[in-house]
Amino acid sequence: MLATSVRVCRMSRPGTLAAQRTAAITRHMMSTSSSARSSASGPGPASDEAPVLFESKGPVRSYILNRPLKLNALNEPMLNILRPKIEEWCQGKLAKVIVGRGVGRAFCAGEMLKDPETRSKAIDFFHREFEMDYILAAVPKPYICFMDGITMGGGVGLSVNAQFRIATENTVFAMPETKIGYCPDVGASYFLSRIDGEIGTYLALTGEIIRGRAVFEHGLATHFIPSRRIPALLESLASLDDPTYSQIDELIEECRSEREPEEPVTAFVGATRVALDSAFQHNTVEKIVGELQTVSTSSEHEEVRKWAKQTLAALELRSPTSLKVALAAIRRGKGRSLLDALQMEMNIAAAYCHGESPDFLTGVSAVLVDKIKTRPAWSPDKLEDVNDSEVLKKFFSTYTPAEGNAPTITPPDYLGDRNELVDPMQYALPTEDEIRKMVDGSHLRSGATEITLEELVAKFEDMRRGSTECERKFWRLFSANVSLRTTSTWIRSG
Template sequence: MMVSSQAGASAPKPQANGDEPPVVFETVGQLRKYVLNRPQKLNALDTPMLKLLRPYVEDWSRSQLSKILVGQGVGRAFCAGGDVAGVVELAADEKTRPEAIDFFKREFELDYLLAAVAQVYVAVMDGITMGGGVGLAANAPFRIATENTLFAMPETKIGYSPDVGATFFLSRLDGEIGTYLGLTGESIKGRDVYELGLATHFIPSRRIPALLERLASLDRASYEVVDSTIEECSQEREPGEPPCTFISKLRTVLDSVFSHNSVEEIIADLKQVHESHEDASIRKWAEESLAALDLRSPTSLKVALLALRKGRTATLHGALQNELNIATAYCSGASPDFKTGVTSVLVTKTKERPAWSPSTVAEVRDSDIAAKFFGQYSPQNGTAPSLELPKDVDVELGKTNEPMRFALPTEQEIHQMVAGSHRSSGSTGLTKEELVQKFVSLRKGKTGVREKVVDVVERKCVEELDKASGKKYLKWKGH
């Protein structure tokens, strides 16, 4: 069922009628909008929703009339993920297992289509945004966080592995914050989602309706115009508002601990930090991280880490195909933990640690992980399906997909500016304030730029005094 409406671009309202379609589609001027409409399920994606969304997205991507697509959710969630309880039930029966695998295939194909469209796509993450919801938003050029945003990739909690392109986008965040989020499954909130690069803008929730009305009335919907229109609705950090959770010394420790390529080494480093770090708050963070990892499926931790490392050099299409291979492995019984985790966490909702098998990280053999999840199931072996996309869709997504283009500057971009290899670098070195002003100018006064650049400089740079000028020029550590 597809509903088209000429209603205004205001925030969606929860639907009390159980007969309402699970996805509502609206057209307002040159703006099209899909609204996920299962508030009682926190807009969790199921197969009927995916079947509604794909033809709509394909049609919009080819339209010459509608220039902007907006994604929203009804109620307190944008989208809390995929409806995996039903998927696990299907996977348990060999006769219906293909339907379970087909759910993941449809979901990942939709994620790719949303990333590949050439028109402007704005994902409004005003509420819970987890798992499948992250996949709908992560590669959009414009991703809006609000004070209501609760972001997580919690798959290791249910004995599964980060998917929906997470092995691609998490592995491209600054430092190792993506590894931390992918392994622990911990959530981040509000402005942190923006400042860590998972959103491109932070806007108070109350301003979303007015923003959508402005977008719908734009004469020109270029990327630059849309960016400035959204930024005009942003809000600076208020006095008394806490700083980003992961900055300064904690961020340095996190990046070091989660840089390892084995779960065992990550856990060992966390234990050392917990036992001996001079800062009590960092010792507490290490203790909490250890407790989180202990609750997760040991098999999932190893699958997730290897998938994230492979995702660093994969295209988005390649990462999604790898994730589909992994999903096929889980659905086919490569580990009992997917069923165990979903049953414990989502169905019976027990408080105890699920009965993972194997029960400890030490018992999980790396050779088994490589064979079962990264070798046995693939289209080449005829044991997993291939992603199927329209012939006119770019499967490489090179320069056409730049999800960080309108976000805060990345560490890599700041490094390039300090090193003189950035396209906007001058012929001389830069002081800290000159570097800040460079990025304030490049990002046209974007909220949070100064704070981001200063934090990166303090962690990654040293200042060297030039005796002739008396200025302190920046140099990247280790170079």
């Protein structure tokens, strides 16, 4: 049965989860003894089954990551199994909808690679992984990914550019690569640079997590539903003959629920959000840290001072080189296509795998092997000792396909000209940039010279569903005055 293939549970306590999160991402360069097995058609959590399962029901074709004891972390055998099936579905006529899920309490918690000393194999893994991420982003039919559980690293790459990304109360999202001396990848420079304000920059540098409904509220998921409704949603999808994008959106919307009183609220609101955007807008890590230091002692809001101190403590534990590489990648990713961003990240991965920074292997050894509780021995050890020009040269110029020392991310021919991918934000909440343009009159559908809350909600409801969540976001945005001029009627210049 479809229902039995999806296992959900709540996350463990914060300390345990943090350890699991760190261990998951460090598997980027750690070994695994797993070997590929042939695919299976039925679901099941047994560890001796195939690491990826496949299901066909009606128009729906599902892949199910099936390594629950390893939190479904990607490895070479899984990619070897997954890509041919996805390509078959992309080109086939019977497959109308593609669904991604995971067995157990994770969708996918990262990646696993073989011997970290075998650099050529590490580069090859990244290459195939990034191409798989692009294929799923460019798939020429609806792609739905259930981020029900831990979704980190490689799991983010598989999910975050899907047209339909479904978060639940179990979702735990992070890109924690800077914790092990590496840089956020799998398209992070593309998607983190496009979410509201500087939240993406914060997530890229700190590696901190966001949970549950907040993943939806900040645009990393397009929908939020209770996990208990997933089986019914899958059955409804399977009952359709040839579902359209709009029909799928409506089915998912029917499963949503209003916020429960006990649900945690995102921390990125109000004065904290204003402080975050202000601090992380800078183009050097030193300036980010400098403003956080000022805010940590001078802010009039106690919660902001506390947040700034916690953020400074997190950044202090990270690799100084990784922080600078991550910031440079995020800034460059904002103006690039997904394909170009993935190629840039491929070049960065090649630089790390060729030893341009010792911090990658240092972080893996310290965090996973030795399991130290203190700061790893990064080299250089301080931000001021990391030369920005050298970072740009080593990680953004030296390794490229043209130089012959980095592979090319090449979309398969069957995708055709995919320069214009389906907008991954089409079914998500409107971004703050969209709202801002609607208010100041620069949006294509702005209309009149003044707009009220009700009119604003109606306009976005006409463009996408979820008016209640839209209205809630509008109030949060305007009450925080995030780069917007607000009045009681939100009058804009005409």
